[in-house]
Amino acid sequence: MPSTPRLTNLYCKLIFEGEEQFSAVIIEATIPPVVTVEYPEPGTCRVTLRALLNMHPGPLYVQDGIIREVTVEPGEAVVSFTISLDAAVRATLVVTEGVPSRVVLRFSRRPLQEFYRDKLIVLDPGHGGSDGGWRGPVNLRERDMAWKTARALAQVLEGLKARVIWTRAEQENPSWEERLLKVTTDTFCFISIHEHGAGDTGLRGTAVLYNPACRGNEELAAKVLERIVARVKIPSRGVMADGELARLGEIPGLKLEPVVITDWVDEGLLRNPYFHQKVALATAVGVKQYFQRGK
Amino acid sequence: MYYKIPIRTHIITENEDIVALTRKYSEGIAAPGDIICLAESVVAISQGRAVLPETVRPGRLARFLSRFPGKDGSLATPPAMQLAIEEVGTARILAGCAAAAVGRVFKKKGLFYIVAGRQLALIDDIAGTMHPYERHIVLGPKNPGRLVRAIKKATGAEAVIADVNDKGCVDILGITKKGYRQAVIEALKDNPFGNEDEQTPIVILKRRKTKS
Numbered sequence: 001m002p003s004t005p006r007l008t009n010l011y012c013k014l015i016f017e018g019e020e021q022f023s024a025v026i027i028e029a030t031i032p033p034v035v036t037v038e039y040p041e042p043g044t045c046r047v048t049l050r051a052l053l054n055m056h057p058g059p060l061y062v063q064d065g066i067i068r069e070v071t072v073e074p075g076e077a078v079v080s081f082t083i084s085l086d087a088a089v090r091a092t093l094v095v096t097e098g099v100p101s102r103v104v105l106r107f108s109r110r111p112l113q114e115f116y117r118d119k120l121i122v123l124d125p126g127h128g129g130s131d132g133g134w135r136g137p138v139n140l141r142e143r144d145m146a147w148k149t150a151r152a153l154a155q156v157l158e159g160l161k162a163r164v165i166w167t168r169a170e171q172e173n174p175s176w177e178e179r180l181l182k183v184t185t186d187t188f189c190f191i192s193i194h195e196h197g198a199g200d201t202g203l204r205g206t207a208v209l210y211n212p213a214c215r216g217n218e219e220l221a222a223k224v225l226e227r228i229v230a231r232v233k234i235p236s237r238g239v240m241a242d243g244e245l246a247r248l249g250e251i252p253g254l255k256l257e258p259v260v261i262t263d264w265v266d267e268g269l270l271r272n273p274y275f276h277q278k279v280a281l282a283t284a285v286g287v288k289q290y291f292q293r294g295k
Numbered sequence: 296m297y298y299k300i301p302i303r304t305h306i307i308t309e310n311e312d313i314v315a316l317t318r319k320y321s322e323g324i325a326a327p328g329d330i331i332c333l334a335e336s337v338v339a340i341s342q343g344r345a346v347l348p349e350t351v352r353p354g355r356l357a358r359f360l361s362r363f364p365g366k367d368g369s370l371a372t373p374p375a376m377q378l379a380i381e382e383v384g385t386a387r388i389l390a391g392c393a394a395a396a397v398g399r400v401f402k403k404k405g406l407f408y409i410v411a412g413r414q415l416a417l418i419d420d421i422a423g424t425m426h427p428y429e430r431h432i433v434l435g436p437k438n439p440g441r442l443v444r445a446i447k448k449a450t451g452a453e454a455v456i457a458d459v460n461d462k463g464c465v466d467i468l469g470i471t472k473k474g475y476r477q478a479v480i481e482a483l484k485d486n487p488f489g490n491e492d493e494q495t496p497i498v499i500l501k502r503r504k505t506k507s
């Protein structure tokens with residue numbers, strides 16, 4: 001193979017090592033390139049490689065709570081990558097041998113874990129038991145999809161050391177009163193999960209409902225909606241006040257409606273297991289970004 | 296044996312020259328003896344075979360039949376079934392359904408596609424394809440055999456068009472050298488074309504230098 005490395009691939013992934021989590025940026029090349037890493041300002045990491053570019057240089061949207069985005073600038077026999085970060089973390093760099101060679105930059109996800117550590121979050125998957133909620137035109141039920149997204153969200157939050165309490169078991173359908181009993185004064189946030197239903201109208205997309213009795217919840221909902229819509233690339237149906245959530249008083253409360261399940265394109269999205277994971281991660285990132293705004 | 300080099304590409308859309316862009320992305324990497332592999336769905340998209348379900352008018356037959364195939368596979372929605380009917384004709388679809396019904400009695404799977412046409416197994420229903428085509432129904436590519444020969448001519452390397460599903464099943468639709476078939480299936484099993492956020496529809500299999 002020729003002696004100048006050629007860059008072939010760029011992606012991000014989460015790495016779990018026991019209790020530790022990392023956000024990694026990985027750049028692949030035909031042979032190991034010469035790499036320099038700088039931090040022109042806190043929250044920005046610039047990686048420069050002596051290499052030619054074979055891959056597409058378009059930006060990589062990440063938004064995983066630590067890495068926001070990676071942009072690529074090709075130059076004369078060098079290629080620069082700018083990694084914008086949510087926190088002033090620094091990377092550890094490893095360059096592996098082999099074909100392809102991998103330039104791996106690992107950023108600790110500690111700032112995200114520190115934010116969520118020991119926070120109490122009540123998860124409320126809608127419906128349950130004999131109440132299936134809305135039904136999609138092919139066969140999916142709101143009850144089961146809400147459960148699936150809630151499971152994904154619990155997994156994300158518990159990985160970030162939050163404490164998760166459920167309002168129902170898989171086969172139960174408690175009343176709203178019973179669900180609210182799970183909320184205590186030290187609850188950090190209450191998150192209900194439903195799907196919207198609208199008959200055969202062609203209405204699609206995500207909405208986030210909020211607790212109008214708690215200050216700032218409209219902005220909280222807007223942040224979460226923004227993250228979900230960008231992540232799963234779905235139309236936005238906006239944020240709305242929800243009368244039921246007002247019963248939470250001062251406790252922040254959201255009701256996610258990731259899709260309009262009665263639309264069969266939206267129903268199709270629910271079949272993709274990554275969809276639930278993406279909604280879950282986007283929600284966790286959105287909540288954190290709202291509460292840490294201006295910091 | 297081969298090294299696997301996935302190449303990140305732009306989002307390939309309708310009316311792009313798949314031969315020219317394969318050549319651009321593999322420049323300086325793929326040499327004679329190496330194998331350039333292309334994901335079937337991207338080839339089909341470049342040929343304008345991605346269809347927005349909203350633009351399909353499913354007939355009564357499509358609405359009725361879409362209730363039967365395995366719900367988490369393809370053809371579970373009326374528009375996808377409608378496109379299948381348009382691809383192979385009503386008679387073959389009905390024959391396929393009859394075969395599937397018989398198959399159910401004898402616990403034999405896959406008869407629908409064997410009878411109705413293997414190309415129908417290539418129809419990716421919504422959510423089976425990456426952004427921005429996740430809302431499209433993507434049909435199988437046209438003329439894969441002719442395309443791989445054109446790619447070989449343009450690059451000097453061998454070429455393959457393949458479909459890899461998330462269960463690791465590799466289906467070769469076009470290949471310039473039949474003898475490489477098994478090696479290619481082995482190499483593509485873990486789906487290096489990527490899914491979701493990865494956009495690597497071109498994978499170069501680079502021949503490892505054997506130690507002498």
Ligand SMILES: [Zn+2]
Nearest residue numbers: 126133194195
């Ligand atoms: Zn509901």
